[in-house]
Amino acid sequence: xxxxxxxxxxxxxxxxxxxxxxxxxxxxxxxxxxxxxxxxxxxxxxxxxxxxxxxxxxxxxxxxxxxxxxxxxxxxxxxxxxxxxxxxxxxxxxxxxxxxxxxxxxxxxxxxxxxxxxxxxxxxxxxxxxxxxxxxxxxxxxxxxxxxxxxxxxxxxxxxxxxxxxxxxxxxxxxxxxxxxxxxxxxxxxxxxxxxxxxxxxxxxxxxxxxxxxxxxxxxxxxxxxxxxxxxxxxxxxxxxxxxxxxxxxxxxxxxxxxxxxxxxxxxxxxxxxxxxxxxxxxxxxxxxxxxxxxxxxxxxxxxxxxxxxx
Numbered sequence: 001x002x003x004x005x006x007x008x009x010x011x012x013x014x015x016x017x018x019x020x021x022x023x024x025x026x027x028x029x030x031x032x033x034x035x036x037x038x039x040x041x042x043x044x045x046x047x048x049x050x051x052x053x054x055x056x057x058x059x060x061x062x063x064x065x066x067x068x069x070x071x072x073x074x075x076x077x078x079x080x081x082x083x084x085x086x087x088x089x090x091x092x093x094x095x096x097x098x099x100x101x102x103x104x105x106x107x108x109x110x111x112x113x114x115x116x117x118x119x120x121x122x123x124x125x126x127x128x129x130x131x132x133x134x135x136x137x138x139x140x141x142x143x144x145x146x147x148x149x150x151x152x153x154x155x156x157x158x159x160x161x162x163x164x165x166x167x168x169x170x171x172x173x174x175x176x177x178x179x180x181x182x183x184x185x186x187x188x189x190x191x192x193x194x195x196x197x198x199x200x201x202x203x204x205x206x207x208x209x210x211x212x213x214x215x216x217x218x219x220x221x222x223x224x225x226x227x228x229x230x231x232x233x234x235x236x237x238x239x240x241x242x243x244x245x246x247x248x249x250x251x252x253x254x255x256x257x258x259x260x261x262x263x264x265x266x267x268x269x270x271x272x273x274x275x276x277x278x279x280x281x282x283x284x285x286x287x288x289x290x291x292x293x294x295x296x297x298x299x300x301x302x303x304x305x306x307x308x309x310x311x
Contacts, residue, residue, distance in 0.1 A: 001032070001033065001034050002028075002031070002032075002033040002034070002081045002082075002309065003033070003034045003036070003079060003080045003081050003082075004025075004028045004033055004034070004035050004036070004080060004081065004082045004083075004084065005036045005037070005038065005052060005054060005075075005077070005080040005082070005083045005084070006021060006024070006025055006035065006036070006037045006038075006057075006084045006086055007037075007038055007039070007040060007042075007043070007052075007083065007084065007085050007086060007087050007098070008021050008037055008038075008039070008084075008086045008087060009039065009087060009088055010039065011037065011057070011059075011066070011067045012067075014066075016061055016063065016066045017290060017294075018287070018290050018291065019287070019290070020086075020285070020286065020287045020288065020289040020290065020301070021084070021086040021285065022059060022066070022290075023289045023290050023293075023301040024084060024086075024289070024301050024304060024305065025037075025057070025059045026059055026061070026301065027299075027301040027302050027304070027305045028305050029058065029059060031305065033305075034056065035056070035057050035058070035059070036052070036054040036055060036056055036057060036073075036075070036080070037054060037055060037057040037069070038052050038053060038054035038055070039087070040087050040094065040095070040098045042054055043098055043101045043102070044101065045100070045101045045104050048104055049076060049104065050076065050077040050101050050102065050103075050104035050105055051074055051075065051076050051077065052074070052075055052077060053072055053073070053074050054072070054073060054074075054075060055069040055070050055071065055072055055073065056069065056070035056073070057069050057070075077102075077104070077105040077106065077109050078105070078106040078108060078109055080109050081108070081109065081110065081309065082109070082110045082111075082112065082308045082309070083102065083105060083109060083110070083111045083112070084112050084308075085098070085099075085102060085111065085112065085113065085115070085118065085284075085285075086285045087284070087285065088284070088285050089123075089163055089164055089284055089285075090163040090164055091122065091123075091162065091163045091164075091284065092163055095284075096119060099115035099116070099118050099119050100115075102115040103115045103116070110308060112265075112267040112268060112308060113264075113265055113266045113267060113268070113269075113283050113284075114264065114265030114266070117264040117265050117266055117283070118283060118284065120264075121264060121266070121281060121283050122162055123280050123281055123282045123283060123284060124160045124161075124162050124196040124280060125139055125162060125194075125196055126280075126281040126283075127196075127198075127278050127279065127280065127281060128196075129260075130256075130257070130278055133253055133256070133257075133277065133278040134198070134277055134278045134279065135198045135199040135201055135274075135277045135279065136149075136153060136198070136199040137196060137197065137198045137199070138196070138197040138198075139194055139195075139196055139197075140194060140195070140197070141188045141191050141192065141193055141194045141195065142191065143181070143184045143185070143188060143191060146159075146184055146195075146197050147180075147184075149197055150173060150175070150197075153199045153200075155174075155175060155199070155200060156172055156173060156174045156175065156199075156200035157172070157173050157197050157198060157199060157200055158170060158171070158172050158173075158197070158198045158199075158200050159171050159172075159173060159183065159184070159187050159195050159196075159197055160195060160196040160197075160198065161187060161193070161195055162193070162194055162195065162196060163193075169187065171183055171187065172200055174200075198279060201274045201275050201277060201279070202275075203274050203275030203276075204226065204274050204275075205226070206225070206275075207223040207224060207225040207226075207244075207274075208223075208224045208225075208226065208239075208272055208273070208274050208279070209221050209222065209223050209224070209244055209250070209272070209273040209274070210222045210223075210224060210270050210271070210272055210286075210287075210288045211246065211250070211254060211270065211271050211272075211273060212268075212269070212270050212286070212288055212289070212292065212300055213254070213257075213258065213261055213266070213268070213269040213270070213271070214267070214268065214300060214303050214304055214307050215262055215267050215307045216258040216259060216260075216261045216262025216263075216266075217258060218246065218251070218254035218255075218258065219298055219300055219303065220243070220292045220297045220298055220300065221243070221244040221245060221246050221250070222241055222242075222243060222244060222288045222291055222292050222295075222297075223241065223242050223243075223244035224239040224240070224241050225239055225240045225241070225242075226239050227239065227240075241291050241295075242295065243292065243295035243296065243297050247276065249276050250273060250276055253273070253276070253278060254271075257271065257278075257281075261281075266283050267304065267307055267308060268286060268304055269281065269282065269283055269286060270282040270286030270287065270288055289301050289304075
């Protein structure tokens with residue numbers, strides 16, 4: 001029997017109609033595979049051996065009773081064929097320490113995504129690798145550099161904290177806004193934390209396209225249209241969604257990115273495009289699987305389980 005360990009946030013509060021980890025667990029279970037779950041506090045290493053305090057888990061599409069779990073067990077990571085690191089950010093030192101434990105998984109255990117690549121592909125900062133594909137961007141904690149960059153851009157910019165997900169902490173700075181310095185003080189914690197600054201793309205009002213990659217291949221696009229009173233196209237804050245085929249230029253962008261993602265061991269990636277420009281490369285716990293399937297797109301949870309075991 002094939003064994004999967006899912007490292008996830010607590011299952012109780014999840015939305016079973018939207019959560020991609022839930023979809024992956026269902027897909028694995030539907031094949032007769034055994035599923036276990038734990039949070040990051042269940043992981044530890046003794047010497048060069050990694051372990052998990054985890055529970056055998058069964059999931060079902062029953063609102064209010066969507067999972068059952070067995071007693072707590074302590075199992076070596078070598079017990080599992082696949083370990084899915086699906087813990088939501090913050091991407092902080094606790095997250096990084098978790099990847100140190102995952103580094104110790106034995107050769108027969110596949111870890112998705114690869115721990116060293118989780119550390120080196122920050123979802124916001126990774127776009128700096130691709131300046132030709134992304135909007136003009138700056139990585140700094142220096143407020144003077146940010147103000148200089150905004151002046152060079154000659155318009156609005158977007159400020160993105162490096163450690164959060166789901167649009168948390170993202171703000172737009174517009175020329176003449178009297179709140180600019182105060183917002184930068186909060187975002188950088190008075191110059192103590194790096195942020196990514198990007199040129200504001202007016203096309204965001206038409207939507208932010210999430211493109212899902214499976215093992216380096218772009219498989220589907222989901223357009224997320226932000227609410228009228230918000231900059232962000234995140235589903236949980238009220239963005240509307242629709243299936244969105246890739247344009248020829250978007251396909252070319254994805255073909256350029258794909259080999260790098262595959263080489264880095266990123267099995268499941270969700271990139272974000274605004275006006276055809278690359279704004280984020282989400283590798284920690286990307287979402288969108290259930291929405292894509294609900295709109296008649298491919299069942300990417302099934303594809304991901306296949307791809308994981310094929311590797």
